[in-house]
Amino acid sequence: MTAFALHLLRHGAPETPGLLMGRTDGAPTSAGIAACAARAEGLGIERLIASDLRRSRAAGEVIGEASGVPLVVDPRWRELDFGEWDGQPASAVDPDAFVRFRDDPDVNPPPGGESWAALVARVSAAIRDLAPAPTLIVTHGGAMRAALHALCGFDQRQLWAFDLPYAARLSLRVWPGERSGAQIAGLYA
Numbered sequence: 001m002t003a004f005a006l007h008l009l010r011h012g013a014p015e016t017p018g019l020l021m022g023r024t025d026g027a028p029t030s031a032g033i034a035a036c037a038a039r040a041e042g043l044g045i046e047r048l049i050a051s052d053l054r055r056s057r058a059a060g061e062v063i064g065e066a067s068g069v070p071l072v073v074d075p076r077w078r079e080l081d082f083g084e085w086d087g088q089p090a091s092a093v094d095p096d097a098f099v100r101f102r103d104d105p106d107v108n109p110p111p112g113g114e115s116w117a118a119l120v121a122r123v124s125a126a127i128r129d130l131a132p133a134p135t136l137i138v139t140h141g142g143a144m145r146a147a148l149h150a151l152c153g154f155d156q157r158q159l160w161a162f163d164l165p166y167a168a169r170l171s172l173r174v175w176p177g178e179r180s181g182a183q184i185a186g187l188y189a
Contacts, residue, residue, distance in 0.1 A: 002132065003173045003174060003175045003183075004132045004133055004134060004135070004173070004174055004176070005043075005044075005045075005134040005135070005171065005172070005173060005174075005185070006130070006134075006135050006137070006171075006172045006173075006174045006182070007040075007043055007045070007134075007135065007136045007137070007169055007170070007171050007172075008137050008139055008143075008144045008147055008169070008170045008171075008172070009036055009039060009040060009059070009136060009137065009138045009139070009167070009168070009169045009170075010139065010140060010141055010144060010164050010165070010166055010167060010168045010169075011028060011032065011036065011051075011053075011055040011056040011059055011138060011139070011140060011166065011167075012028045012029060012031070012032020012033050012034070012035045012036045012055070012059055012166050012167045013028065013029050013031065013032035013035070013166040013167075014026040014027065014028055014029065014032065014055050014166075015027045015028070015029055018089050018090075019087055019088060019089055020082040020085045020086060020087070020088055020089070020090060020093070020110075021055070021079065021082075021086070021087065022078070022079045022080050022081040022082040022083075022086045022113065022114070022142075023053075023078065023079075023081045023082075023086055024086050024087040025053050025054055025055075026054075026055055027054055027055065027058075028054065028055040028058050028059065032055075032059070032166055032167065033058055033059045033062055034062075035166065035167035036059035036062070036063065036138060036167050037059065037062045037063055037066060038167075039167050039168075039169045039188060040063045040066075040067070040136055040169070041066075043134065043136055044134055045067060045069055045134045045135060045136045046069065046133040046134050046135070047069065047072070047130075047131060047133050047134070047135040047136070048060060048063060048064050048067065048069040048070065048071050048072065048135070048136050048137075048138075049071070049072045049073075049074050049077065049126075049135065049136070049137045049138070050071055050072075050073055050074070050077065050137070050138040050139070051073075051074070051075065051077040051078045051079070051138065051139050051140060051143070052073045052074070052075040052078065053078055053079070053140075056077070056138045056139055056140065057071075057073060057138070059138050060073075060138040063136065063138065069136075074126055076122045076123060076125060076126035077123065077126055077137055077138075077139040077140070077143050078122075078139075078140065078143065079139075079140035079141070079142045079143060080105075080113070080114050080116070080119045080140075080142040080143075081110075081113045081114035082110045082113045082114075083109070083110040083111050083112030083113025083114070084110060084111040084112045084113070085110045085111070085113065086110075086113070097111075102160075104156070105156065116146075116156065119142060119143070119146045120146045120149055120150055123143050123146040123147050123150060124146075124150040127147060127150055127151065127174075127180065128180070130174075130176070132174075132176045141164045144162075144164055144170055145159040145160075145162065145164070147172075148162065148170070151172065151174060151180060151181060151182035152172075152181070152182055152183075152184065162187070163189060164189070165189050168187065168188065168189040169186075169187070169188040170184070170186075170187050170188075171184070171185040171186040171187075171188070172184055172185055173185050
């Protein structure tokens with residue numbers, strides 16, 4: 001099957017930066033939305049998807065209006081649920097627990113939160129459901145890393161080597177199918 005362009009765009013800066021924002025539905029700044037819209041210009045997309053959290057959805061709505069491509073909201077593209085840590089600054093979390101989480105988020109997920117494997121499973125399911133057409137997904141840093149794991153096989157340690165600041169776009173060429181794979185076409189931060 002023919003490869004298609006898949007662009008993963010991290011949401012813009014939230015009004016309250018520096019928090020572990022998984023399911024926390026923080027509002028984006030207007031500058032963050034504008035940065036996402038600028039990063040999406042000229043991509044020639046046919047499909048537009050966003051996480052249901054407003055920091056992603058708001059940018060998706062603006063991009064949809066500008067491009068004329070209807071926005072589809074898909075909660076599978078949400079950030080990792082940080083459980084009891086959600087909405088807290090990392091400095092408020094027990095440092096040893098946070099290091100254990102960063103070292104192995106499957107064995108040491110946030111208390112009451114989501115495991116890495118669960119995040120990868122839902123993002124992988126969302127990827128399998130994509131139509132093979134140029135697509136932009138406005139999502140979150142964790143979901144972008146989960147997509148890289150699913151499509152390119154990077155392990156957890158390698159994924160932390162990717163700097164994905166707010167409004168960063170990761171462009172991939174995806175070969176769909178039962179054993180889909182991808183090639184990184186660019187990272188724009």
